[in-house]
Amino acid sequence: MSVFSVNFTMRPRRPTLNDDPSARRIAVYPGTFDPVHYGHVDITRRAAQLFDEVIVAVLDLPRKPLVFSLEERIQLFRQGVQSIPNVSVVGYSGLTVEFARQRGASALVRGLRATSDFEYEYQMTTMNRHLRPGLETIFMMTSLQYAYLSSSLIKEVASLGAPLEGLVQPHVAAALAAKYARRA
């Protein structure tokens, strides 16, 4: 035996939800999307290249104030990704892991912008793993040009009348302008 050989004792691997190679790979991309911006669309497009199907899951009642209704958030996202054939956009309520189970998903997709996102995402992922072992969470780093985008900051500048080119798609910019014009 060579001095370089190592005697591995193989432990049986814990089964995951990805074990059937013939199964369609379905990912759920959950979020509030109030409203969808270029950073979200970029993550969706990239996830759609990795999975057979990506379901964008728009949370009905998040614990934060909303500008757009569930139906509006769904429609805005849908319009923004209609050219990507393996992406669908639906609303959901309740536990994300339960929604993923109902849809036969093997992974959740989340986007990461900065280290400030990490703490919350880490906690959430650990909780989701506890609730549903085997459901993987895939983190995708934001593309650099979208790293500063957040729905809340976009709403803030939109409410002050800032131009929205480069931040959100034109139909979303129009929806934001209409919302804030009505409120003025």
Ligand code: ADP
């Ligand atoms: P949530 O309330 O679940 O954080 P958001 O709508 O703010 O919902 O975000 C949904 C997902 O998109 C999250 O995973 C978030 O980290 C990701 N995301 C938000 N902004 C960006 C961005 N600029 N680039 C990449 N991912 C992003």
